[in-house]
Amino acid sequence: MRFTLLFFLLNFLFFSSCKEEKLHLIKIEGKQIKITDSLSSNQHIEDFIKPFREHINKDLDSVLAYSPNTFTKDDDELNTALGNLMTNIVFSQGNPIFNKRTGKNIDAVVLNHGGIRAPISEGVITTRTAYQVMPFENKIVVAGIKGNKVNEIVDYLVKSKRAHPFLGLKILLDQEYNLIEASINGKNIDENKTYHIATSDxxxxxxxxxxxxxxxxxxxxxxxxxxxxxxxxxxxxxxxNPVRDDRFIRQ
Structure with missing residues (x-):
């Protein structure tokens, strides 16, 4: 009996000591390693990527067009030549695709001021220019929305008091930024009509x-x-030859 009791106690102590304890994270430590010129490069890696870098740079620096002036998104208060150019590009390049697929046309284009990330400088325009102005992977989408939603777009643009690029709409404000009138393709906005608005995803x-x-x-x-x-x-x-026009102005 004593031997049995002793054997039981020894087994109990053994398995109790083997039981896993729950671990809890107390703290995380680390240090910042600055990337500076003092860090030596790996020549083997450099030699490997060199032809790829040269090929990419050659493509990015290929000349596509010419700009007679420097255009920025802050050239004016409510609409800018650069913003107008961006919406014109979306329409001129996107509408043929949309028309071919649906038999309909884009009524208006709406983009955002913050989406333009760089100016187009005077001189040659390259592929790199396009990547600098629009570094994002945003795609063109066309939404069919009722006129009441178009009025919401107008209200948004009026309240923002900012040069968000758009095409197809025309908005006239007074000097206190109050809406005087708004139209789409030269006509009053019909709340019951469906309009096709191009924008980014x-x-x-x-x-x-x-x-x-x-x-x-x-x-x-x-x-x-x-x-x-x-x-x-x-x-x-x-x-x-982008220009600022009267699509969004104060009188």
């Missing part, structure tokens, strides 16, 4: 608080990056 998904593209009557993703549309457009023109 980022804005379509409520980027920059543009929540007016949903719900909608239809949506077509052209599977065409805005940057690629820029490159294709530049290849077709010799010299760009």
């Amino acid at each position: 980022y804005l379509y998904n409520s980027g920059d608080n543009m929540s007016f593209f949903k719900p909608n009557e239809s949506m077509l993703n052209l599977d065409y990056k805005i940057r690629n549309a820029m490159i294709d457009y530049f290849k077709k023109v010799d010299t760009i």
